[in-house]
């Protein structure tokens with residue numbers, strides 16, 4: 177992936193966007209002057225965001241504003257698109273993941289991702305969760321059993337599946353499949369969990385379960401969640417970043433964004449005037 181060095185859009189004021197760094201909390205991801213192009217299309221413009229650990233950070237904004245692109249830069253998934261060019265820095269635990277010397281495999285064990293549509297493997301429930309640990313060399317059946325149980329408990333699905341671990345994951349409901357995918361993520365003991373609209377394909381009850389789960393998981397993990405659902409962002413996140421046309425318009429405590437946003441465009445979006 178070409179890493180460009182010049183800074184684009186230098187006039188954007190970014191001080192107010194680093195709400196997280198003023199607190200006495202560790203920053204897990206710090207994106208600095210991040211720009212991304214798909215060919216000629218400028219999809220991310222001078223993004224400066226400091227994301228704290230053990231918090232839920234919500235990314236909101238209208239369709240096409242760059243939310244998914246942003247989240248996919250954090251695990252370098254975006255570079256699967258051949259036309260992508262990136263400039264700036266993405267510091268994960270203070271290491272620039274865009275550096276040529278940085279091995280993308282290091283991210284795979286630290287950063288898990290949950291997608292919009294549940295995507296279990298066509299394997300048993302057990303194998304779905306044991307897959308990651310096996311890839312990382314764990315062969316001991318007893319240890320794998322423990323990891324599978326702990327991860328399924330962590331994803332609040334153990335009681336529903338403990339008697340059918342050897343059945344195919346496709347036999348689960350959509351909401352159960354999504355929690356299984358979260359369990360699969362937990363099994364690699366990640367540091368960060370990226371979630372790209374994880375409840376958009378779920379019914380209200382499953383959505384609630386996943387939302388409750390996210391709240392519990394932040395005690396142990398840092399969570400960055402893209403959502404179209406503003407009530408969801410308000411319910412479950414500590415900080416919210418509002419994206420518009422590839423820019424971060426405002427990044428602040430979620431309470432502030434939803435009660436007294438600083439920017440008129442944020443207010444218009446959260447009150448449903450556009451998007």
Ligand SMILES: Nc1ncnc2c1ncn2[C@@H]1O[C@H](COP(=O)(O)OP(=O)(O)OP(=O)(O)O)[C@@H](O)[C@H]1O
Pocket residue numbers: 214217219237238239240241242243244245246257
């Ligand atoms: N693979 C790609 N190739 C070219 N352009 C892309 C690609 N993926 C996204 N884009 C463009 O980048 C911009 C941001 O897209 P992105 O998917 O990040 O937005 P989003 O905010 O997540 O949208 P949505 O809420 O609809 O999922 C859009 O203009 C989109 O058309």
